Amino acid sequence: MRASGRKSSPPNQPAGVASAPRVRVLLPLPLAAGAYDYRLPHGLHAPRGAFVAVPLNGREMLGVVWDGEADPDLAPSRLRDVMAVLDVPPMGETLRRFVEWVAAYTLSPPGAVLRMAMSSPGAFTPPSAKAGWQRAPSEGRNAPDPRMTPARLRVMDALPPGEVMSGTALAEAAGVSPAVVRGLADAGLLVPALLPEDDLFPAPDPEHPGPTLLPDQAAAATRLREKVAERRFGVTLLTGVTGSGKTEVYLDAVAECLRRGRQALVLLPEIALSAQWLDRFRARFGVAPALWHSELGSRTRARTWRAVAEGGVQVLVGARSALFLPFPDLGLIIVDEEHETAFKQEDGVVYHARDMAVVRARLSQASCILVSATPSLETLNNVEAGRYDHVDLPQRHGAAGMPGVEAIDLRQHAPERGRFIAPPLIEAIRETLARGEQAMLFLNRRGYAPLTLCRACGHRMRCPNCTAWLVEHRAQRRLQCHHCGHAEPIPPTCPECNAPGTLTPVGPGVERVVEEATELFPDARRIVMASDTIPGPAAATAAADSIANRQVDLIIGTQIVAKGWHFPHLTLVGVVDADLGLAGGDLRAAERTLQLLHQVSGRAGRAEAPGRVLLQTFNPDHPVMRALVSGDLDAFMAEEAAGRRPGHWPPYGRLAALIVSAEDEREADRAARDLGLAAPRAEGVEILGPAPAPLALLRGRHRRRLLLKARKDIQIQPLLRDWLARVKLPNSVRVQVDVDPVGFL
Structure with missing residues (x-):
């Protein structure tokens, strides 16, 4: 469907306007009409993919010259002129096809998908050069001889001939005040000059010495490198137990992509918290990768978007939205922890980044690697059908073995009244701490308690905006909805019956586990790892460093602790409520619970120390618990597949x-x-x-x-x-x- 950029008609059309070329422009708006027709003024060149400024309903909008022919029957009086062509690389055909494919598959307006590809407005304004100072030619030979004080001499010594420095940096380097720099400029010894652009994205070195791979790792890396070298589309599933070195193996594929002169994209489910992953990347390539996630400032996002479009970013690591960045020559896409539900976007355009990564790789003639210790049933089905290749790493790296997993039957080993940690787990933590090793308590529930009710009348505190209980956050003395963000103070009396002091927390959240652990292990140094306490990259790095440096004895956390951390001194993981997530009748509840608990279990027992995992459960005979204890995850997935196949449930x-x-x-x-x-x-x-x-x-x-x-x-x-x-x-x-x-x- 085609429409004019603006309904109203200009009063007087210039001569020859009917013959002016027309272009279709897609705007980043959720409009059902799709691309709009505009007139291209004489002398303005706007090829397909060009970013342009156009008028729309009295305001200026940025859009993209889209494919297809403009409507020749649309009256010239209904057309408005393209206002400008922006100085930014055009959107390539591959990304335009990707936008259209995602829109068609998800039944979304193309403009809504385009908005994700234009998510950094600042990128469309060329960065302005900043002014600095450099030595004058012949250092002011024709100027009057200035008085060269010791401070002025230090400034001249700090500024080598030909280099440009900002006034602030030059003053700091010379240890003088900015007035001294200005005085040298007034004397003709310094002249203004433009500062060179910062090298925000140094090129990773594929030949930088990396870790030595074991034979099975080297064989897997060779297969992945061969896939990249083919320069054609293909999908490979890389599996392996936690600690088997999957990251090091797929980074070898990244190195091959760099050797071929193409760009690589790595998608992580929690990029803002992946400090240890970034350390591994630096160790392998000598520099940090470019990043793309919601914690970045607007200026950094703009510079990153533009550098990607200009080919100045060779490797980018990002969240799911990085799929829509304008890579001109994408040769490799890696989806780490491909089973993670964090790759599914639930608002706006609803899409799964794992599946869309496969599509973008196909359109780019790139290799795609899906990585997981516990791959999704959808991906396993594609391997079984021959659509994906499969590479497996069956052993942990180095001397470490897989942790032993045991179930604690809470029917036989009930915690004390009002507590949630069972005696066998308490004893195991004490033994672990006594050996000078680290322990972890895992509960995938934020806050202090998931429900607050009145002991007098039974009233339950619920969110006024959602069908959800309000979660108590005792440290902040508030009740909060984790769906809409509504928060209110904990009331002193029941809102229903006005009884004072009768509101009681029911069930444990991670804060309540912290409170219990403080009483049970008062001498243990503790750290809490939850989204409330680890809000971003800096906090994640600090937490990882304190754990690695043995400044922590007991880690207490939510699902954040499952995300690929390497804690070499952690030997015991206790899951407070292993049954959490199995209720509710969700199609994938058992599969997701198995994946999460296996990830958490994998934190235990690296290096030389054997690991142990204890699962507190009321149902030790559940297929998920049996699979975790036996280690036979393949049998569980086969049983899960057998249950879905007859009813034609996904992936069947x-x-x-x-x-x-x-x-x-x-x-x-x-x-x-x-x-x-x-x-x-x-x-x-x-x-x-x-x-x-x-x-x-x-x-x-x-x-x-x-x-x-x-x-x-x-x-x-x-x-x-x-x-x-x-x-x-x-x-x-x-x-x-x-x-x-x-x-x-």
Whole structure:
């Protein structure tokens, strides 16, 4: 569909305006119309992919000259002129195809996807050069001879001929005040000059001496290098137990990509917390990689985006949004911990970065490596079907063996009343600390308690905006919703019955485990690793350093501690609630719980010290617990696959969710009912719902879900488009489409 950039017509068209060339411009807006037609003024050249400034409804917008031909039947009076072509490398054809592919697959407006590819507005303004000082030619030969004080001599000595330094840096280097520098300029001995651009992204050296690989690692690295050298698309799954050296192996593939003169992208689920990973990269290549994540400042993001587009970034490590950066020659994409749900974006354009990474690699004729100790069933199915290659590292690096895993049956070894750590785990921690080794307590739940209720009337403190209990955060003396962010002070009386002092925390959060551990192990030096206490890269680095330097005895954390840390003196991991995550009937609950607990277990027993893992559970016979204790994860995944295959559940079938939401509950019900009545009827297609979502109220909006389930061979996007087109919904109702959902909240 084509439309003019602005509805109103200019009063007088210049002669020959009808013959002026036209271009299609896609704007980074969630508009159903797609690209808009604009007129290209005489003398302005805007090839496809060029970033341009155009008028839209009285304001200036940035967009991209898109593919396809402008509508020749559109009246010239409805066209507006392109205002400017920006001085930035055009968006390449590969990225334009990727934007269109993601939009079509996720049923999103192309402009909404383009917005992710234009996520740094500052990048479209060329960086301004900064002024500094350099020595004057012949050092002011024709100027009057100035009085050269010792301070002035130090300034001249600090500034070699031909170099440019800022006034501040020059004054600091010479140990003088800025007035001395200005005095030399007034005397004609220093002249203004532009400072050279900072080298923010030094080139990694693929020949920099890296760690010595063991024979199985070297063989795996050779296979991955060969894939990169082919310079064509292919996907390889790299598996291996925790501590087997997968990172070192795939960094060898990065080195091969650099030798071939192409760019490499590494996606990590928690890039802002990956301090130890970055240390490994520096050790392998001699420099740090470019970074892309939400913690970066706007200026750094702008410079990084522009450097990527100009080919000045050879290796970038980032979060899922890095997939949409403008790499001109991407030769390798690595998705580390490919099973992580953090790669799924749930808001705006709903997509899974692992799957989109495969698509971008295919469009770029690049190699793609998916890495995990516990790969997703979807990826394992692609290996089984022959679509992906598979490389495995079965042994831990060096002398360390896999930790022994044991289940503590809480029915037989119940904690003391009001406590949550069972006696066998308490004893194991004491023994570990007595040997001078480190221990970890893991509970994947933030705050002090997940529920607060009144002992007098049973009232439960819930979020006013969501179908969720308020979580107590005792340190901040507040109750908080972890879905919408609503927070309120802990009230002194029950809001329902006004009884004083009857509000009681129910269940443990990580803060409550800290409180209990403080009483049980008062002499142990503790650190808490949760998103509340480790907010970003600096805090993560400090925490990792204190643990590695043995300034910590007991680590207490949430899922952050599972993310690839290497703690050489940690020998015991205790999981306070191994059953957490198994309830609720989620399709992938067991798979995700196994992956998380296996990751956490892998923190124990590096170097020479054997590791031990204790899982507190009320159900030691659950398939997840049996798999973790036996170490036979393959048998668990085979059993999980066998349970999904007959019902055509993913990865043996297709799923798509429609999430209907409205501020008015009756409107949400009415819209969901209308969609249910208009649902497609076809062989191999089943519609489930409508039904209230598990989070039936989220951020003040009532939510209803419908689920389309189809055979693997059925293309569901045409079905979804036709389904949505049949129902006219009011503007107050939103419908979010989630193709291939990984969660069902």
